[in-house]
Every structure is written in C-alpha cells, then in structure tokens.
Amino acid sequence: MFARRIVVVGTGYVGLTTGACLASLGHRVVCSDVNAEKVAELSRGEVRIHEPGLAELVQEGIAAGRLEFVVGSADAVADAEVVFLCVPTPMGSGGGADLAAVESVAREVREVLPSGCVLVTKSTVPVGTAARLRELVDRPDVAVVSNPEFLREGSAVHDFLNPDRIVVGSDTQDAAERVAALYARLGAPTVLTDAASAEMVKYAANCFLATKLSYVNAIAELCERLGADIADVTEGMGYDRRIGQAFLQPGPGWGGSCLPKDTAALLRVAEAVDFDFPLLQATISANARQRERMVAKVEQACGGVLDGARIGLLGLTFKAGTDDLRDSPAVEVARLLAARGAELVAFDPGLRGGAAALPPEVTLVDDPYQAAKGAAALVLLTEWQEFRTLDWNRVAQELDGPVVVDTRNHLDPDVLRRAGLRWRGVGRTPVG
Numbered sequence: 001m002f003a004r005r006i007v008v009v010g011t012g013y014v015g016l017t018t019g020a021c022l023a024s025l026g027h028r029v030v031c032s033d034v035n036a037e038k039v040a041e042l043s044r045g046e047v048r049i050h051e052p053g054l055a056e057l058v059q060e061g062i063a064a065g066r067l068e069f070v071v072g073s074a075d076a077v078a079d080a081e082v083v084f085l086c087v088p089t090p091m092g093s094g095g096g097a098d099l100a101a102v103e104s105v106a107r108e109v110r111e112v113l114p115s116g117c118v119l120v121t122k123s124t125v126p127v128g129t130a131a132r133l134r135e136l137v138d139r140p141d142v143a144v145v146s147n148p149e150f151l152r153e154g155s156a157v158h159d160f161l162n163p164d165r166i167v168v169g170s171d172t173q174d175a176a177e178r179v180a181a182l183y184a185r186l187g188a189p190t191v192l193t194d195a196a197s198a199e200m201v202k203y204a205a206n207c208f209l210a211t212k213l214s215y216v217n218a219i220a221e222l223c224e225r226l227g228a229d230i231a232d233v234t235e236g237m238g239y240d241r242r243i244g245q246a247f248l249q250p251g252p253g254w255g256g257s258c259l260p261k262d263t264a265a266l267l268r269v270a271e272a273v274d275f276d277f278p279l280l281q282a283t284i285s286a287n288a289r290q291r292e293r294m295v296a297k298v299e300q301a302c303g304g305v306l307d308g309a310r311i312g313l314l315g316l317t318f319k320a321g322t323d324d325l326r327d328s329p330a331v332e333v334a335r336l337l338a339a340r341g342a343e344l345v346a347f348d349p350g351l352r353g354g355a356a357a358l359p360p361e362v363t364l365v366d367d368p369y370q371a372a373k374g375a376a377a378l379v380l381l382t383e384w385q386e387f388r389t390l391d392w393n394r395v396a397q398e399l400d401g402p403v404v405v406d407t408r409n410h411l412d413p414d415v416l417r418r419a420g421l422r423w424r425g426v427g428r429t430p431v432g
C-alpha cells in the first residue's frame with residue numbers, strides 16, 4: 001500500500017532517516033521541523049549529520065517530488081494519512097523521559113488532523129504515552145499508534161531499510177495494520193501488538209543491550225584481575241547462539257543519545273509502579289564506574305600523576321561512524337581527566353569541522369600526530385577504523401611517554417610493541 005501522504009515531525013537522526021527512507025519506498029513524505037535554518041538546508045538537499053547514504057536519499061526524494069521539508073506542523077498535517085512523531089524525548093530532571101516536544105506537537109496538530117488519520121509515536125516514549133496522547137488529542141476519529149525505531153546512529157539508513165523487526169502497537173487494530181503496511185516492502189518480521197507492549201519493547205531492548213555491555217565490561221575487569229583474556233572469552237561466549245557475538249565489545253562504558261536516557265527512563269517507569277529494579281540500577285552504576293576505571297588506567301599509565309600531565313586523546317564521539325557527542329563516554333572520560341588536572345589534546349575523524357559541545361579543557365586538533373605530540377600517554381576512546389593504520393613509529397616519535405591506553409581493545413598490541421610502545425587494553429594482559 002502507498003500512503004497518500006505521510007508527515008514526519010522532527011528531522012533529526014530518526015525523523016530525517018524515516019522521511020527519506022519512506023520516500024525511497026515510494027511514499028509521498030513531508031518532513032516538518034521547528035528549526036527553519038535546518039528546513040532551508042534540507043530543502044536544498046544539504047544534510048549536516050554524518051549518516052552514510054542519507055544525503056543521497058534526501059536528494060533523490062526531493063528530485064522525484066516525493067520528499068519536501070516545511071517549518072511547523074499544523075499546515076503540513078492538513079491532508080496527512082499518517083503522522084510520525086520523531087521529536088526528542090530527552091532525559092528530564094529526575095531521570096524520566098521529557099515528553100514536552102511530543103505533547104507540544106500533539107497540541108499543535110490535534111485540531112487540524114484530518115479524520116481517519118493515524119498519529120504515530122516513533123520517538124522513544126514511556127509505556128502509557130499512546131494512551132495519554134489519545135486523551136490529549138481527544139479525537140475518536142484519529143488513532144494513536146506506537147511504532148518504535150531501532151536504528152543505530154552511523155548506520156541509520158541501512159538499519160531502517162533492513163530492520164531485524166518492525167514493531168507496531170495500537171489499541172486500534174486497523175490503524176496498526178495500516179502503519180505496518182507502510183513497511184511491507186522491507187519484508188521484515190512484524191510484531192503487531194497493543195500500544196503499551198510496543199512502547200515496552202523499545203525500552204526492554206535498549207536496557208537489555210545496556211545490561212549486556214555492563215556485564216561484559218565487568219567480565220573484562222575480572223579477566224584483568226585473573227589473567228584471562230576478554231577477547232577470547234567473548235569469542236567463546238559468542239558462538240553460543242543464545243548469546244551471539246554482537247554487543248560484546250568492552251569499552252569505556254556505553255553512551256550515546258539513547259542507552260543512557262532510556263535506562264534512566266525505564267528505572268523511573270518502574271519506580272512509578274513500585275517495582276524495585278536492582279538489576280537495571282546496577283547496569284547504570286557499573287557504567288559510571290567503567291569511566292572511572294578508564295581514568296585510573298590512564299593515571300597508572302602516566303606513572304600515577306595526572307595533574308599537569310599532557311594526554312593525547314584519539315576519539316571523542318560516543319562510537320565510531322558518527323559525529324554525535326551526546327552522552328559520549330569519551331567526553332566523560334575527558335572531563336574526569338581534566339578534573340584531575342590533565343591537559344587534553346584530542347583528535348576525532350568525525351569532528352574535522354570542529355565541535356560545539358566540548359569541555360573547555362579539551363583542545364581539538366586536526367590530525368592524530370598532533371594529539372600525540374609531547375603527550376605522557378595516548379588514550380584511544382573511540383574505535384575509528386583509521387586509528388588501526390596510524391604510522392605508529394611516527395606516533396612513538398611524537399609521544400613523550402611511550403604508552404597507549406586502548407579503552408576499546410581496538411589496536412594490534414604487536415604493531416605497537418614493534419614501534420617501541422607499551423599497550424594497555426581492557427581485560428587483556430598489558431603488552432610492553
């Protein structure tokens with residue numbers, strides 16, 4: 001089925017990907033945003049975020065007349081069949097999801113939504129939000145559907161077009177089926193359920209992933225203390241199909257715009273219904289400890305003195321393949337190092353054009369060798385592919401102290417050893 005007209009509200013990672021991908025599937029899509037400058041750029045086919053294939057899809061959609069961008073939502077929804085809400089739901093004070101943007105759009109459009117239209121939450125929203133929106137919109141002729149999104153930043157287009165599953169929930173079966181039909185060409189397994197269950201799937205999945213990572217980071221620490229090797233341990237675990245190889249890489253802790261806020265939000269949801277959730281609490285607190293652990297590793301690598309030490313940082317984004325610094329563990333480690341008096345010089349391939357949200361103590365430079373220059377230690381915080389192939393002899397010449405702390409186990413310790421460098425990883429025996 002091809003919808004006559006789809007409106008996507010919010011043109012961030014999720015909204016822009018949704019709009020461009022649905023247009024590429026043949027739907028007619030209007031994307032709206034409050035940011036007039038962004039709308040003007042997107043209308044010219046200019047995409048600021050770093051997402052492979054997204055700019056091309058946007059340009060193709062515009063050229064085919066299937067994709068347009070407008071400011072404000074009220075006019076845009078006037079003849080919509082389906083309206084996707086893709087606005088932010090950040091962590092509010094107290095940890096719960098802040099639904100101000102979702103509710104503000106719902107209020108903006110409630111009176112102008114055409115009869116028979118479906119209002120869809122694609123933003124990550126707590127269980128009960130669809131029910132709350134039904135009350136807020138107060139239109140028996142408009143159905144509310146939950147259709148959570150599972151794409152990852154850095155592979156957003158690929159993930160949207162090749163989903164592991166589509167989840168659609170509504171208390172109006174027909175509306176859920178209409179939304180599911182938009183994705184029919186993707187051939188993905190589809191879970192049709194009620195709204196509360198669909199909303200829960202999203203949190204349950206993200207919190208499970210976060211728990212898997214906190215667990216693997218704890219096992220890595222144990223490996224370090226017991227002389228076992230986390231790379232071999234996770235490989236051995238991962239062949240068990242019930243566990244799987246994915247999401248088993250230890251690191252400086254998990255971050256990004258989703259896992260931290262979603263774990264905090266589920267904890268709040270649980271509290272609200274008097275459910276004690278020590279497992280999720282431990283997942284979160286172990287993650288905070290992981291960042292401290294990385295700082296302790298760097299301190300040890302610098303001979304126990306961080307105050308006044310110059311430290312080079314490789315990577316600041318929350319993972320490779322994105323320019324996103326939101327809740328980045330790398331930035332948090334940098335902050336903690338700066339608080340201990342370290343002087344920080346950082347290079348990140350995703351931030352070549354600069355970055356707005358860096359702690360003032362971090363100086364951003366344009367190449368990795370400048371980050372290494374005169375440093376007491378070099379610390380890899382984000383797993384960019386190009387870090388593997390640095391000229392390590394040159395790095396060794398630039399460094400003041402011959403040590404690399406690899407918080408992602410991303411580098412080949414033997415290559416570094418041959419360049420005369422000491423390597424310190426996570427959950428593995430130090431080399432050199």
Ligand SMILES: NC(=O)c1ccc[n+]([C@@H]2O[C@H](COP(=O)([O-])OP(=O)(O)OC[C@H]3O[C@@H](n4cnc5c(N)ncnc54)[C@H](O)[C@@H]3O)[C@@H](O)[C@H]2O)c1
Nearest residue numbers: 010011012013014033034035086087089101123124149153
């Ligand atoms: N980023 C991800 O990888 C990802 C994946 C799955 C789900 N999500 C969820 O999707 C939602 C959006 O996340 P994002 O990362 O795309 O956010 P984002 O910050 O990248 O983009 C949000 C966009 O919404 C716009 N906006 C804000 N208020 C608006 C309003 N009232 N009307 C119209 N536009 C408005 C902003 O200008 C911005 O362009 C969140 O709930 C998030 O949890 C994100």
Ligand SMILES: O=c1ccn([C@@H]2O[C@H](COP(=O)(O)OP(=O)(O)O[C@H]3O[C@H](CO)[C@@H](O)[C@H](O)[C@H]3O)[C@@H](O)[C@H]2O)c(=O)[nH]1
Nearest residue numbers: 149150151152153247248249251254255256258259318319
């Ligand atoms: O083996 C791993 C995998 C990930 N990470 C870290 O975990 C965090 C999250 O990574 P990832 O899940 O790839 O990033 P996101 O793009 O934030 O995607 C998550 O959050 C999105 C927003 O809800 C969901 O849609 C995705 O399914 C979910 O994977 C990052 O700091 C990664 O470095 C590790 O440390 N080790």
